[in-house]
Amino acid sequence: MAKKPSLRALREEVQGCRRCDLWKPATQAVFGEGLKRSRIMLVGEQPGDREDVAGKPFVGPAGRELDRGLEEAGIDRREAYVTNVVKHFKFEERGRRRIHQTPKRFEVEACRPWLDAELDVVEPEALVLLGATAAKALLGSSFRVTQHRGELLDSELAPLVSATIHPSAILRAPDDASRQAERTAFARDLAAVASVLARA
Ligand code: SF4
Secondary structure, three states, X not given: OOOOOOHHHHHHHHHHOOOOHHHOOOOOOOOOEOOOOOOEEEEEOOOOHHHHHHOOOOOOHHHHHXXXXXXXXXXXXXXXXXXXXXXXXXXXXXXXXXXXXXXXXXXXXXXXXXXXXXXXXXXXXXXXXXXXXXXXXXXXXXXXXXXXXXXXXXXXXXXXXXXXXOOHHHHOOOOHHHHHHHHHHHHHHHHHHHHHHHHO
């Protein structure tokens, strides 16, 4: 059996990826972050503006919401592997601002081998898909996060698979009350995974 590459080698290799055009305007590819022995892997859509500059996933405002949800669920982020289905930031420029654009299906598919490689190396016990792009990429285009969030799903990707909203959805809530409700529901979804992991 071929030796698995290290996460470090993959992180270096992804910088040279040209499988789609998203690398052209982006600063760099943003590979996943976390330990190889992580029991839980969280997968979002793509790096955002801050992540593109920092070269690390979930370090901007959505990352702060993720940290908050993880903390409330009793999950130590340092013990989790955090990544995205697409490794380059897709955006359009409006003046000096770079506005997020949802990656197309062919871009998600082009990037899939990188996520598969991360799954192969980390082999997480629990896989949590954050938002529709990640969930559809891994569970099929008919999957609806709104209908199945927080459920334990039947999938060969990992022993325990679940999907919830992307933490950026919390930021888009129209007012404080709905933002708080989204935060509570997000933390509850993560806590459901944490409690199964704790019993495993
Ligand atoms: S987005 Fe993914 S597939 Fe496209 S160039 Fe970047 S790493 Fe490669």
